[in-house]
Amino acid sequence: MLAELVVKDLHVSVENKEILRGVNLTVRQGEVHALMGPNGSGKSTLAYTVAGHPHYKVMSGDVLLNGESILGLQADQRAKAGLFLAFQYPTAIPGVSMANFLRQAVSAVRGYTDRAKAAVAEGGSAGQIGSELVPMREFRKELTEKMDKLHIDATFARRYLNDGFSGGEKKRAEILQMAMLEPKIAILDETDSGLDIDALRVVAEGVNSLVGPNLGALLITHYQRLLNYIKPGFVHVFYNGQIVLSGGPDLALELEEKGYHWIRDQFGEPLAGVEID
Ligand code: ADP
Ligand code: MG
Numbered sequence: 001m002l003a004e005l006v007v008k009d010l011h012v013s014v015e016n017k018e019i020l021r022g023v024n025l026t027v028r029q030g031e032v033h034a035l036m037g038p039n040g041s042g043k044s045t046l047a048y049t050v051a052g053h054p055h056y057k058v059m060s061g062d063v064l065l066n067g068e069s070i071l072g073l074q075a076d077q078r079a080k081a082g083l084f085l086a087f088q089y090p091t092a093i094p095g096v097s098m099a100n101f102l103r104q105a106v107s108a109v110r111g112y113t114d115r116a117k118a119a120v121a122e123g124g125s126a127g128q129i130g131s132e133l134v135p136m137r138e139f140r141k142e143l144t145e146k147m148d149k150l151h152i153d154a155t156f157a158r159r160y161l162n163d164g165f166s167g168g169e170k171k172r173a174e175i176l177q178m179a180m181l182e183p184k185i186a187i188l189d190e191t192d193s194g195l196d197i198d199a200l201r202v203v204a205e206g207v208n209s210l211v212g213p214n215l216g217a218l219l220i221t222h223y224q225r226l227l228n229y230i231k232p233g234f235v236h237v238f239y240n241g242q243i244v245l246s247g248g249p250d251l252a253l254e255l256e257e258k259g260y261h262w263i264r265d266q267f268g269e270p271l272a273g274v275e276i277d
Contacts, residue, residue, distance in 0.1 A: 002029040003066055003082055003184035003216065005050070010061035012042075012049050018059070019045045021241035029184050029216045032207075032230065034252060036221055037238030038260045040270070043220045046238075047189040051085035052078050065185070079109050084183030086174045098173060099143060099157040102180050107133040109181050146179045150206055167199040175206030182214070189220040204229030224256040239263050240271050 005027045012020035019042045027033050037043055049056040050063055052075035062069050070078050093101065107113050116132030133139075143157060152172055162170055178186055190203060200223075207230055211217055219230065227235075227249075235252045237245040244267050245251065264270065 001066070004028045004064075005083070005185045005216065005218075006062075006064040006067075007046070007050065008062045008064065010046075010049070010063065011059040012045055013057050013059055014045060014055065019056075019241050020049065022061070023241070023243060025218075025236065025243060027185055027216045027218050030213045031216050031234060032211055032232040033216075033218045033234040033236065034221065034227060034230075034232040035218060035236045035238050035243075036224065036252070036255060038263070038270070039222060041238050042241040043222075043238050044189050045241075047085055047187050047218075047220055050078075050187060051075055051083065076108065079181070079183075080111070082184035084178055084181055084186040086178065086186065086188040093161040094163045096161050097158055098161055098176070101161045102143065102157075102177060103133055103136075103139050105177065106139065106180050110134065143180065147176065150175060150179060150209060152176055167196055168202050171199045171202040171206070175202065175210070178206070179210055184214070185216045185218070186210075187218045187220065190223075190226065200226060201229060224252065227252045227256070237263065239267050 005025075007023050007025040010020050010023040011018060023046060025033075025035075035043055035046070045056060049058065052070070052073060058071055063071055065078075065081050065083065070081060070083070073081065112134055113132045144154070147154065147157065150172075156169075156172065156176075159165075162173060165173065174188075188203065188207065190200075204226065207217060207219070219226065219232065221227075231249060232252070233248065235247055235249065235255075236243045237251070237255065244263065
């Protein structure tokens, strides 16, 4: 069965301010959606809420993966269920190599870590089922294959996670993480991060090479120019905490032509404290 992420009449508040005001959206495995809108409209709030960030309070509505609500799940459980969120501002972890970090993450998402813990809890040893990590050889092989496919230099795996990374390298790290975790639905929030063209291209090439029948993607972006590189099948315009328009690729072209100001003309002033640009 194809995985399906459904956001249903979702209302979310941050610090007692309602930010999402009834979001409805369905993303299926194999589909590429673009969510576009001016800064401050609540796009990142949607991404963080779906990923399970505790700062964002769901007031009503639901987020379902394959028909089941994920709102009660912790962020790591959501990842295990097949969701991936690429962070807009990834954290640097000096001392932890990319390879090490990825092995930990893959092991957790694929259940190695839990199986080892369960074995120990039952009085056995983690050793009986192997280590709590994906076996090194298997991991190395997969990592090498995927880095080749994404044209990522082999030395990258030995560098410390996001430590001194350029914008483009951070994006590369993010795409590699996505390739390794093999999510069913990925949300990539690129907004406001001031991506240069190089970084944008990395994201686009990565997404294009990973998108297929097994991956559904929601690309969140302020910039129409991302769509010069990625062709989404579905385009949504986000404004004042809602999707105000949905359409096909033509809608992206229309946005490119007209910018965002016409949205204000059509859908009213932005809510207090939100700037349009
Ligand atoms: P976008 O990603 O579309 O630029 P955001 O979701 O980042 O929009 O922000 C929407 C609104 O929510 C803004 O008014 C912002 O100030 C507010 N907001 C978002 N996250 C937080 C937070 N962690 N704390 C306080 N306010 C927030
Ligand atoms: Mg944002």
